[in-house]
Structure formats: structure tokens, C-alpha cells
Amino acid sequence: MISTASRLLLIEDDPEESIVFEGMLRQLAPHLQVERADCLSTGLEWLARGQFDAVLVDLWLPDSRGLETFERIHAADASVPIVLLSDQNDEELGALAVRAGAQDYLVKGTVDGASLGRSLCYAIERKHAREALDISEAQTRALFDAMPDTMFRIHRDGRCVDFKPSGSSSVSSPAEHLLREGCESSFANELDELNELYMRNLEAALDSGETQVFEYQQRSNGETRHCETRLVATGATEAVALVRDVTDSRRLAEQLRLSQRLEAVGRLAGGIAHDFNNILTVISGNAELALAMLSEDEPKCQEIEEIREAARRAATLTRQLLAFSRKQVLKPVPLELNALVRGTEKMLRRLIGEDLELVTSLQAGLGTIRADPAQIEQILMNLAINARDAMPKGGKLVFETKDIDVHDTYVGQGVEVTSGPYVMLAVSDTGIGMDPSTKLRAFEPFFTTKERGKGTGLGLSMVYGIVKQSGGYIWVYSEPKMGTTFKIYFPCIDSPATFTVRSDEAQIELGRGETILVVEDDAKVLEVAHRFLEEGGYHVISTSDIAKALEIVRDREDPIHLLATDVVMPGMSGCELAERLRSSRPEMKTLYVSGYTDDAIAHHGVLEEDVALLEKPYSRVTLLRAVRRALDGLD
Numbered sequence: 001m002i003s004t005a006s007r008l009l010l011i012e013d014d015p016e017e018s019i020v021f022e023g024m025l026r027q028l029a030p031h032l033q034v035e036r037a038d039c040l041s042t043g044l045e046w047l048a049r050g051q052f053d054a055v056l057v058d059l060w061l062p063d064s065r066g067l068e069t070f071e072r073i074h075a076a077d078a079s080v081p082i083v084l085l086s087d088q089n090d091e092e093l094g095a096l097a098v099r100a101g102a103q104d105y106l107v108k109g110t111v112d113g114a115s116l117g118r119s120l121c122y123a124i125e126r127k128h129a130r131e132a133l134d135i136s137e138a139q140t141r142a143l144f145d146a147m148p149d150t151m152f153r154i155h156r157d158g159r160c161v162d163f164k165p166s167g168s169s170s171v172s173s174p175a176e177h178l179l180r181e182g183c184e185s186s187f188a189n190e191l192d193e194l195n196e197l198y199m200r201n202l203e204a205a206l207d208s209g210e211t212q213v214f215e216y217q218q219r220s221n222g223e224t225r226h227c228e229t230r231l232v233a234t235g236a237t238e239a240v241a242l243v244r245d246v247t248d249s250r251r252l253a254e255q256l257r258l259s260q261r262l263e264a265v266g267r268l269a270g271g272i273a274h275d276f277n278n279i280l281t282v283i284s285g286n287a288e289l290a291l292a293m294l295s296e297d298e299p300k301c302q303e304i305e306e307i308r309e310a311a312r313r314a315a316t317l318t319r320q321l322l323a324f325s326r327k328q329v330l331k332p333v334p335l336e337l338n339a340l341v342r343g344t345e346k347m348l349r350r351l352i353g354e355d356l357e358l359v360t361s362l363q364a365g366l367g368t369i370r371a372d373p374a375q376i377e378q379i380l381m382n383l384a385i386n387a388r389d390a391m392p393k394g395g396k397l398v399f400e401t402k403d404i405d406v407h408d409t410y411v412g413q414g415v416e417v418t419s420g421p422y423v424m425l426a427v428s429d430t431g432i433g434m435d436p437s438t439k440l441r442a443f444e445p446f447f448t449t450k451e452r453g454k455g456t457g458l459g460l461s462m463v464y465g466i467v468k469q470s471g472g473y474i475w476v477y478s479e480p481k482m483g484t485t486f487k488i489y490f491p492c493i494d495s496p497a498t499f500t501v502r503s504d505e506a507q508i509e510l511g512r513g514e515t516i517l518v519v520e521d522d523a524k525v526l527e528v529a530h531r532f533l534e535e536g537g538y539h540v541i542s543t544s545d546i547a548k549a550l551e552i553v554r555d556r557e558d559p560i561h562l563l564a565t566d567v568v569m570p571g572m573s574g575c576e577l578a579e580r581l582r583s584s585r586p587e588m589k590t591l592y593v594s595g596y597t598d599d600a601i602a603h604h605g606v607l608e609e610d611v612a613l614l615e616k617p618y619s620r621v622t623l624l625r626a627v628r629r630a631l632d633g634l635d
Contacts (some may be wrong), residue, residue: 006124007033007050011043011057011073012085017108021056021085021116028117040064047076052115053124058085059093068431070097072084079130081123085111101177105193153234156206158199161238188583198241200228205239207233215246224436226250230621254440271319274568277595277616278522280318284311284617285528291575300322318595319460330469331613335499337376337401337490338362338370344377348384355394356387364399365490367423373499382425382459385488390431400426404489423491428485432477442476458584508621509628511537514561516627517547518542519577521569525616529564529593529623536624545573553581560588562631564614567594591630593618615616 008025012018018036025032035052037043038059047055059069073082081103086093094105102121106116107436114619121237147241153165164368194216201212212231217224287308294301342362349358380399387397404424406417434442441447463486471491478484516538520526523544529541542558543549546569553560565574565582595616614626 002096005341006053007035008120009035009043009046009052009055009057011035011037011040011055011061013038013058013061017058021441024113024116025120027113028120028529040069044072044076045082047073049154052077053127054360055080055082056085056120057082059097060087066207067097067100070100070102076103081127083119083123090561115334152241153238153244154198154202154231154241156196156202156237159200159420168509175455198231201231202239205233206236209233272620274595276318277315277456278525280311280315281595282522282524282528283512284308284619285525285532287311287622289528289531311617332372332470334368334370334493334495334497335373335376336497337425338366339497339499340373340376341380341399341401345379348380351384352388352397353396353450356391357396359396359398360400361398363403366401366420367403368495369423369470369490370493370495370499371464371470371490375470379425379463379466379488380427380464385461387429387431387484390433395430395483398422398426398428400428402426403492406489413589417489418491422472422489423492425488425490427488428483428543430483430607433480433482433484434476439478442472446527508624510624511627513537513539514631515539515541515559516562516564517549517552519545519546519562519565519569519574521561521566525566532620533564533627536620536627538627546577550580553585558586562589562591562627564591564593564627565591589630589633591626 006029010018010025012021018038022034022036024150025034035046037046040057040063043055043057044325046052055073057069057073059066061069064072070082070084073080078101083103083104083106084094084097084102085106085108087108087154089107089110097105103126104119106119108508109182120438150165155161197214197216201214205212213228214231215226215228218227225247228244228246230583231239232242258564284307284512287304290304291301291308293303335595345360352358391397402424404422405420406422407419410590417565438449442462445458445461464474467488469488473485473489476484477487505597511523511533516533518526518529518533518540520529520542521544526542526544530540533540541552541556543552549565563578565577567574569577574592574594578592581588590612592613593616610632612626618626
């Protein structure tokens with residue numbers, strides 16, 4: 001049955017023949033739209049003006065004769081099916097016309113409505129089916145082109161019979177060179193391990209009918225990329241391979257896993273830091289007090305010094321945990337990185353030893369960053385120690401600074417980078433380098449390649465935490481036996497540097513009889529602080545009770561120059577206590593003391609302006625220095 005929506009072009013110069021065929025067509029399909037032309041030129045004009053589902057044409061026309069008639073129509077529109085009419089029962093001509101692409105060859109006088117209907121119906125149905133297939137293939141191709149995967153068909157014998165590269169993948173498929181060779185080569189003819197992997201999985205997919213999934217590594221632009229391939233059988237002899245570059249997704253998964261570990265370690269560190277640092281303050285403080293009462297040649301001095309050193313190492317470990325989890329307190333200031341590198345260069349040279357060459361390449365006029373100088377020094381020292389351990393037979397350590405303008409399309413690292421100006425710090429060594437698996441875990445807490453007891457695995461973790469808390473980014477570039485480079489990017493600020501390198505050897509200024517109110521809920525810590533301050537020249541009033549502290553301030557007429565209060569206490573925090581006392585003692589300065597800051601004085605671990613904080617555990621020297629600076633109103 002001819003579709004009523006179909007449109008037919010009839011080209012016939014004999015009016016009587018035209019009437020006969022139009023009558024047949026009306027009986028076959030009353031609503032069939034028929035346009036008539038009496039010569040080929042008119043018919044070609046009709047064909048150019050509109051789309052037809054079929055052409056019924058007499059081969060012998062006034063302006064065209066024989067097979068030429070078909071050829072001219074076919075050249076004008078190869079998509080339209082053509083049914084030929086002829087007065088001649090010429091089988092050879094009919095065969096030539098069909099081989100040339102004609103739909104059918106009908107002889108006038110022998111054609112009835114049924115045969116004409118069958119021929120036209122078949123021609124129109126084939127045209128519609130071909131159009132639908134073309135649309136489907138175009139949609140499928142568009143879908144394939146939009147997919148991020150490299151796709152190709154592979155024959156059982158290893159030949160690549162079709163190939164679609166991925167527009168986004170940075171990995172070239174092993175099928176590409178086969179396509180370039182006209183598919184004459186094959187995976188089976190290649191002897192390398194990768195092609196053997198393809199052939200083995202191809203055979204399994206074709207024999208079992210199950211999708212085969214496998215992974216491999218491939219070098220691309222000097223970088224190792226990870227590829228995942230799925231082989232799906234599409235018949236008994238062919239399969240479709242989908243190759244996806246999963247390097248970036250693996251990086252993101254690894255970063256997610258690392259951030260989850262970071263959060264877990266952070267919760268653990270934050271939970272134990274306050275109490276643990278109280279204990280360390282008591283241990284180290286009493287050790288220091290005991291040493292002060294003994295002469296240097298006393299036999300017990302060595303044992304007590306070992307106690308104090310163990311407490312110091314434990315305090316360092318706690319600070320590393322807090323730094324990695326981004327829960328340590330920062331005191332950021334505008335600083336010029338070059339000045340900090342130069343200020344620590346002497347110390348770094350002592351740290352790495354004489355076997356290593358230290359080189360600095362510092363860009364003049366470097367931009368300003370906002371960071372905590374002490375924490376940046378920790379970054380420099382940790383990276384220097386890491387480089388020293390990677391160069392046991394000597395080598396070169398290079399510190400480089402440079403202004404960098406980072407864009408959203410910057411280096412494909414699998415992570416989002418906020419665009420803008422940055423100051424880069426690069427620390428490079430010529431050491432043993434890292435393999436890919438070690439590099440992936442470089443910043444992971446407690447991961448170390450050193451011998452048992454030689455390292456905690458927190459050095460690089462601490463660097464990572466400080467960089468992230470400072471709003472920066474860090475990447476590591478390394479190859480085995482090719483050395484390692486750490487690149488750190490700190491946001492550049494539009495502000496002049498205010499930080500100057502200070503000497504830690506400055507003499508401690510003792511108290512001049514100022515009154516210090518010490519509030520600390522841990523009695524043992526309170527005792528240590530009281531003795532340190534009293535021996536340092538201050539008049540000390542101490543209590544572990546909040547209510548008692550309020551009572552002391554209320555009843556005392558003489559001035560209290562400084563409140564030194566623990567931050568985390570039961571019933572009322574140190575910040576709340578200071579706020580309560582500020583109304584009656586506005587001239588009183590405040591020094592906060594804590595092993596773990598809370599949000600009352602620090603926002604996301606960054607200390608608010610004009611807040612003096614002393615971190616536990618502290619020594620006599622650090623306590624006296626912090627009190628003096630708080631009294632004098634110094635930063």
C-alpha cells in the first residue's frame with residue numbers, strides 16, 4: 001500500500017499514456033500527490049523545486065532518449081527511487097538500467113495496476129527505510145562522537161575495521177596505527193605486551209559473549225596515563241572496544257580518599273590535642289624546673305634532659321598532626337617569600353649537611369603573600385629534610401621563587417585551581433625520585449619509605465596541611481632516579497610585606513613586678529605556669545576555678561596587668577571569661593593559652609587580629625616571651 005503522504009513525479013510526453021497511469025495511481029492511492037511533466041527538462045525543474053518519494057518516467061522523451069534519461073534524473077537526485085517505463089521489451093536495456101540504480105523497468109502495455117503498485121510501493125518503502133536508517137546512523141554517530149571514549153571495532157584476527165578517536169582523551173589508542181596502515185596490520189601481528197593483552201581479552205569476549213574489562217598504563221606526552229578498556233562482542237567474529245583515560249578520575253578518587261583520611265586524623269588530633277598538650281606541659285615544665293635546681297655536672301641531669309627531649313618530640317608529633325589536619329593556629333601576615341628563604345638559608349645549609357649543594361634562584365621583585373612565617377619555615381625545613389634523605393650520596397637542592405599567573409585551563413592536574421596571580425615556591429632535588437605508587441601516597445599521613453623508627457610519615461603531610469590552610473596548592477613531580485620537585489602556589493596579595501625576620505637569640509626581658517592572673521583548669525599545668533612566671537619577675541595570682549577568678553577581679557583594688565587564661569575550660573571558655581572581665585578591667589591585657597584553639601578566637605584555624613596566643617606545651621622561655629609581648633602590645 002502506497003502511503004497517502006507520498007509524492008510522485010510522473011514524466012510522460014504522451015497525454016493519453018499519462019491519463020492511463022494517473023488513473024491507475026488514483027485507484028492505488030486516492031490521496032497520492034502526483035505532479036506531471038511532459039519532458040525531461042520540466043521534470044528536472046520539478047525535481048529541483050521539491051522532494052519526491054519516487055519518479056515514474058518514460059525512457060523515450062522529446063529531449064532525452066533511452067538510458068540517458070535515467071542517468072540525468074539519477075544525477076540530479078540520487079536519493080529518489082526511479083521506476084522506468086518503455087515501449088520496448090528490451091531485457092538487456094532493463095538489466096543495464098537496474099544495474100545502474102533504477103528501481104524497476106516496466107514495459108508499457110503489459111503494466112497493470114497491481115504490478116505498478118507493487119513496484120512503486122517497494123520503491124517508496126525502501127526510500128523511507130533508507131532515510132530512517134540515515135537518521136539513525138547520524139544520531140548514533142553523533143552520540144559516539146560525543147562520548148569521551150576512544151572506540152573501535154576489532155575482528156577476531158586482530159584487524160581494526162573501524163575507529164573513532166576520543167576528542168578529549170590524551171591517550172592514543174593502540175588501534176590508531178592500524179587504521180593509518182589501512183587496517184592491513186593487526187593486533188595479532190604485534191608482539192608487544194599491550195597487543196597480546198587485547199588479543200587475549202578479545203578471544204575471551206567472543207567465546208563467552210561476556211564483556212571483558214581490563215586496564216593498562218600507557219605513556220603519552222612524557223606522562224604515564226591509566227587506560228580502562230571494555231571489549232563487547234557484537235557477533236561471532238567482531239567486538240567493539242571502548243578505551244577510556246581514567247587517570248584524572250583516579251587522581252580525584254585519590255584526593256577524595258586523602259581528604260577523608262585527613263578529616264579522620266583531624267578529628268582524632270583535635271580530640272586528644274588539648275589534654276595531651278596539658279600532659280606534655282607538665283612533663284617538660286617540671287623537667288625544666290628540676291634542671292634549674294641542679295648543677296650541670298649532676299648525674300641526674302642527663303636523665304631529666306632525656307625526659308624533656310622526649311616531651312619535645314611528642315609535642316612536635318602533635319603539631320604535625322594538627323598541621324596536617326589544618327587545625328593548628330596560624331598567624332598570617334603579609335610577607336615576601338624571598339626574605340624568608342634568605343633568612344632561613346643558613347639554617348637550611350646546616351640542616352642538609354656539607355655533602356649537598358644548596359642553590360637559591362629567587363625572582364627579584366617577587367609578589368607578596370599572606371601566610372604564617374613560622375609555618376612557611378616549617379615547609380622549607382621539611383622539604384629540605386625530605387630532599388636530604390633522598391640524596392644519601394650527595395646532590396643538589398634548589399629553592400626557586402617566581403610570580404605565576406594561573407588560569408582555569410592551567411596544568412591538567414585533575415583538580416580545580418582558582419585563576420589569578422600566585423607566588424610559586426619550587427623545591428627540587430637530584431635524588432632517587434619516586435615511582436608512581438609512592439608519588440600518589442606522598443602526602444598521605446603516616447606513609448613513609450624510610451626504615452622503621454626513622455620517620456613518622458607526617459613531614460609531607462604537615463606541608464600539605466599548611467599549604468592548603470594558607471589557601472595554596474601543592475603538586476609533586478618525580479620520576480625514579482630523576483629527582484623530585486615540589487611546586488607550591490600561594491595566592492598573591494596586593495599589599496606590601498610587613499614581616500621582618502627576627503632573631504630567636506634575643507635576650508628575654510624579665511618581669512618588672514606586673515601582676516598576672518593565671519586561670520588554668522589543670523592544676524599541674526597551673527603550678528608550672530605559676531612557678532615560671534614567679535621566677536621570671538612577676539607577681540602571680542593563679543586559680544583553676546572560674547568563679548574564683550571572677551571573685552578575685554571583683555574584690556581586688558590593685559591593677560591586674562594581664563590575664564593569662566586557658567581557652568578550653570569546663571563551664572566557661574577563656575574567651576568568655578576575658579569578655580566578662582573586660583567591662584570592669586578595660587586596661588587589662590589578655591594572653592590566651594591552649595593546646596587546641598577553638599572558634600572563639602580563631603576562624604578556621606586562622607588567628608583573629610590583636611589576639612595573643614601561646615600554644616602548649618610551652619617552655620619557660622616561650623611563656624615569658626609571650627607574656628612580655630602581650631604586656632607591651634606587640635604582635
